[in-house]
Amino acid sequence: MIREASPTDLPVLRDIERAAGAPFLAVGMAAIAEDEPLSIDELTRYQRAGRAWVWGTPPVGYVLADEVDGYAHVEQVSVHPGHSRHGIGRALIDHVGAWAARRGLAGLTLTTFADVPWNAPYYARLGFVVVTDLTPGLRAIRAHEAAIGLDAWPRVAMRRDG
Ligand SMILES: CC(C)(COP(=O)(O)OP(=O)(O)OC[C@H]1O[C@@H](n2cnc3c(N)ncnc32)[C@H](O)[C@@H]1OP(=O)(O)O)[C@@H](O)C(=O)NCCC(=O)NCCS
Numbered sequence: 001m002i003r004e005a006s007p008t009d010l011p012v013l014r015d016i017e018r019a020a021g022a023p024f025l026a027v028g029m030a031a032i033a034e035d036e037p038l039s040i041d042e043l044t045r046y047q048r049a050g051r052a053w054v055w056g057t058p059p060v061g062y063v064l065a066d067e068v069d070g071y072a073h074v075e076q077v078s079v080h081p082g083h084s085r086h087g088i089g090r091a092l093i094d095h096v097g098a099w100a101a102r103r104g105l106a107g108l109t110l111t112t113f114a115d116v117p118w119n120a121p122y123y124a125r126l127g128f129v130v131v132t133d134l135t136p137g138l139r140a141i142r143a144h145e146a147a148i149g150l151d152a153w154p155r156v157a158m159r160r161d162g
Contacts, residue, residue, distance in 0.1 A: 001055050002091060002092065003053065003054060004050060005043075005052035005054045005059070005062065007047060009054050009059050010040050010043045010044060011040065012058050012059050013038075013043055013059060014040070016059065016078050017037035017076075018037055019082075020078040020081060021033040021035060023081060024116070027116060029116070029153060031149070032150075032153075046064045046065075046075075051064060051065045053096070055088045055091065060079065060083040061077075061078060061080065061083065061089065062077070063095065063096055064076045068137035069109075069136065069138065070105055070106050071100065071105055071106050071108060072096050072097070072100035072107070073108070073110065073138075073141070074110040077089055077110075084118075090126060093126060096108060100162055107160050108128070108160045108162070109138060109157065109159045110157070110158055111145060111156065112156060113153050114154040114156045115154055120158065123160075124158075128159060128160045129158060130156045130158055131156075131157050131158065134157055138157050
C-alpha cells in the first residue's frame with residue numbers, strides 16, 4: 001500500500017494537507033488549519049530525492065522525510081480525515097523508520113505540537129520521546145518554526161531510536 005510518490009500524486013498531497021488541517025479548527029488553532037500546504041516545487045524536491053511516500057492510489061496519506069544530524073526527520077505526515085484512525089499514520093512513520101535503518105541512520109526525529117492529541121501524545125504512543133537537548137539541525141528547525149509563528153502553541157522535538 002505504501003509506495004514512493006510520483007509527480008502526478010503531488011497535487012493530491014496538497015489536497016490531503018488542506019483536509020488534514022481542518023481538525024485544528026476544533027482546538028482553536030485556525031492559523032494552523034488555514035496554513036498553506038507545501039508548494040508543488042517543495043513537494044517535487046522531496047519526490048525527486050526519494051523521500052516522499054504515499055499510502056494508496058490515489059493517495060489518502062503521505063509522509064516526507066529529511067536527514068538531520070544522523071536521523072531521518074519526519075518533516076510532514078498527513079492522513080486525510082476520511083481515512084484517519086486506521087493505522088495509516090503509524091504505517092507511514094514505520095516505513096520511514098525502516099528506510100532510516102537501511103540508510104544507517106540512528107532513528108527518527110520530528111517536531112510537533114505538545115498538546116494537540118493527534119500530535120505529541122500520538123507520537124508518544126508510537127514510541128517517540130520528547131528531547132530537550134537538541135542537536136544543531138533540530139535547533140535550527142525549531143528556530144525557523146518560532147520565526148514563522150508556530151510557537152504560539154507549545155511545540156516539542158521528539159525522537160525514536162531505531
Ligand atoms: C497525525 C496523523 C497523521 C495520524 O494519522 P492516522 O492514520 O489517523 O493515525 P493512526 O491510525 O496510526 O493512529 C490513530 C491515533 O492517532 C490519534 N488521532 C488521530 N486522529 C485523532 C483525532 N482527530 N483526535 C484525537 N486523536 C487522534 C489517536 O491516538 C489515534 O488512536 P485511536 O484511534 O486509538 O484513538 C493524522 O491525524 C493527521 O494527518 N493529522 C493532521 C496533520 C498533522 O497533525 N500532522 C502532524 C503534524 S506534526
